[in-house]
Amino acid sequence: QSALTQPASVSGSLGQSITISCTGTSSDVGGYKFVSWYQQHPGKVPKRIIYDVSNRPSGVSNRFSGSKSGNTASLTISGLQAEDEADYYCNSYTSSGTRVFGGGTKLTVL
């Protein structure tokens, strides 16, 4: 199972919006609603911020939103804040019954 494809890096200015893509296949992202997103600050434990494509866990800011179209899922962060600077990973359930992560995207807030 190959890793899902994410851009290595994205950047945005304070207050702006950015979108991170996560491209897979019909055997993972495109075939299931079980796509989730994780935020990881340097040296910290990853934190789930989106599950089942577009659902936000309790306590996660509504500035984070998720969507999916075909084999590509997307994470949008609106109203960028300095504390959003982190690495972001997507994850999907697969037809093999496993899960697979994307390679990760480093978000820089300018």
Added chain:
Amino acid sequence: EAQLVESGGGLVKPGGSLRLSCAASGFTFSNAWMSWVRQAPGKGLEWVGRIKSKIDGGTTVFGAPVTDRFTISRDDSKTTVDLQMNSLKIEDTGVYYCTTDLMDVWGQGTTVIVSS
């Protein structure tokens, strides 16, 4: 509050074995599917494998890089899940996280270093 605490990490030579353990609390462990995720130094997250709850069959599944070398077991009476790692390779080096299968709860991680 749900909590996971890993232990057992350390330094091991290539070809060696290591057993990681994860102690769970704060949720109904026997109903939970449990997974392991790892992260090599400076690299991204990699899903390692999962064990289902016993009521759902207790079966395991692994990512391709560790199939046939790693096993996962669980002890619902102790609320622990273990990752047995055999035939370790240098590329198995990293931080190993215990998580619920939905990855909504993570442990703090334990470090495994495979080096001669």
